[in-house]
Amino acid sequence: MPVQVSYPGVYIEEVPSGVRTITGVSTSIAAFVGFFPKGPMNKAEAIFNMGDFERIFGGLDKRSDSGYAISQFFLNGGQRAYVVRVASGDDDNAPQQASVAVKSHPAAGSAPKKVLTIKARNEGVWGNHLRAEITHNVEPAETFNLIVHQFDGMGGTARLLTSEAYRNLSVAKEESRYFVDVVNEESNLIEAEHDENADNKLPAATGTLGKQADLESAAAIHGLKNKSFNINIGGTDKAAALTWKTQDQPDNLVKLRAHVEKAIRDAEPKDPLDFAYAGATVELFNNRFLIRTGRARKEYEPLEIADIENEAGDDTATKLGFSGSGKSENVQEYIIGSDQNVGSQEKGKVGRDGIEPNADAINGSRVQKTGMFALENVDIFNILCIPCAADLKGVEKDKRDSQRTTIISAAVKYCEERRAFMIIDIPETVDAIQEMKDWMDENSSFRNKNAAVYFPRIYIPDPKNEYRPRSVGASGTMAGIYARTDSSRGVWKAPAGIEATLSGVSKTDVVVTDVQNGVLNPLGINCLRNFSIYGNVSWGARTLNGADQMASEWKYIPVRRLALFLEESLYRGLKWVVFEPNDEPLWSQIRLNVGAFMHNLFRQAAFEGKTPKDAYFVKCDNETTTPNDQNLGIVNIHVGFAPLKPAEFVIIKIQQKAQELQT
Secondary structure, three states: OOOOOOOOOOOOOOOOOOOOOOOOOOOOOEEEEEOOOOOOEOOEEEEOOHHHHHHHHOOOOOOOHHHHHHHHHHHOOOOOEEEEEOOEOOOOOOOEOOEEEEEEOHHHOOOOOEEEEEEEOOOOHHHHHEEEEEEEOOOOOOEEEEEEEEEOOOOOOOOEEEEEEEEEEEOOOOOOOEHHHHHHHHOOOEEEEEOOOOOOOOEOOOOEEOOOOOOOOHHHHHOOOOEEEEEEEOOEEEEEEEOOOHHHOOOOHHHHHHHHHHHHHOOEOOOOOOOOOOOOEEEEEOOEEEEEOOOOOOOOOOOOEEEEEEOOOOOHHHHHOOOOOOOEEOEOOEEEOOOOOEOOEEOOOOOEOOEOOOHHHHHOOOOOOOHHHHHHHOOOOOEEEOHHHOOOOOOOHHHHHHHHHHHHHHHHHHHHHHOOEEEEOOOOOOOOHHHHHHHHHHOHHHOOOOEEEEEOOEEEEEHHHOOEEEEEOOHHHHHHHHHHHHHHOOOOOOOOOOOOEOOOOOEEOOOOOHHHHHHHHHHOOEEEEEEOOOEEEEOOOEOOOOOHHHOOOOOEHHHHHHHHHHHHHHHHHOHHHOOOOOOHHHHHHHHHHHHHHHHHHHHOOOEOOOOHHHHEEEEOOOOOOOHHHHHOOOOOOEEEEOEOOOOOOOOOOOOOOOOOOOO
């Protein structure tokens, strides 16, 4: 009743209905662990399409079977996945972030000091393809701009892929635009570190930046006509002459800038194949000229420096600000991953990918959440694929079998803990029926109700090798088919049959016949078949506990995955029960809510049976929860279901009708 009844009238009070809707969890979120050329190491990243995979992990790589598996996952109907990047290596080839250090601007006072270190966001050779530009601002004062470019290679004419620009950055920690905070929060390409001994000095600008131009009047500017200065790019001295027509006579630095640029571009002798001079640019910053060399040329080197000096007996370069104390002759761009000391660039570290992972890298550490245990930070995943475990290309041949056993055994156990299902890939050398039987016999420890294996391997067109066929394991393809089947029919439908076509698959490694299929199927080995009209299809739906001799209740993949779905959904949907009074009102609410959830699945034809009574039951009362259980704080809920088992064998009986004799 209401808390207080104080006046005659009508009072309204909302009474809880006891309805707490249980929502079914996702059934087809895949998790891939493997070697990739880019991306955060030992961290699970969510991706929703191949665009995400290319942006975060660098796309397909010839060394990575996992990348091709992810491509097949999305091609066959997958919609959501988590990817964990792992790699191995010792001191000489361990994964490493590319980096470069930048010194302070010479005009900042005493001898230049290291101001900042720019690192690639994560490990890999890809970081060696990053370049950074720094410019100084007129307003606000004591700020700088940082522009980062990612290229598809290291040469001067490499193709630009993407850029990031950060404006008005400060070296003062107390400022809102402190460059470490801004860059590390916003950038997808780099991270920055501030040297403790930098004394709030600005990093040196890229290009050749002069001091304040000593030209206070128009007359002083006019006096530069027909004057020259020397410029050296790439070891060749050339004279740049300032000359203009009377009607074009500049009377301020803004107009003079164009004439300085033209003088450098017209410098003689000019090599028509080298645009270092012809493509040079001149910008004006707070009465200071900034010169950059021409970049649209084959010979361009980011670390080249434009050196500008006076001609003998002439002080034009000094008046323009390019001679004397305060000028800065620097590299055109800082190369992240360069191990050279040039200009204001200090030697950094070269980015390395590492090598294909071994068992230690894949299994990782649960404590540190590395390797497959990076998935500890993921709320839920349903299908686990570790394609690189099939061949372990980074491991010595005599150690591959033992390490594969270690990986898959640990992965299957982890799937049991997380109520997930694993699809195991077979090695490339297993390409015959007898070899598959022998491999399964040798690896009988893999048999588990939460795992499945498919034979044979498949061939897909390889975009990284002129679309020639590439042999890959079936895990990514089948994970996509699981997702596609779940979406169209439900998790209770077997991911097999003529609807389970293998998209993007050109052929299977072995053409399996009916008789050969009949040898492998009773062993719990699912076959991939090719049929006329239907093409390549999945033609098996057994778990690795599905061998006939095991007589397991979890023989079929859809039955096991439906059970995992029910377990996870009820686990999450009944958390409200904890600490509620353990008596009949609670039990009735449990029966109501779990019954509603199960009945909804019954209406979707998830269970066998014509009536709800035949299809499922929910029991929670004083029979399941005894007084002793209540004293111990335990409530027992029994949920049963009648699974739909696939029609694996369709038998057609034909009888010839005998003709009756006429009398």
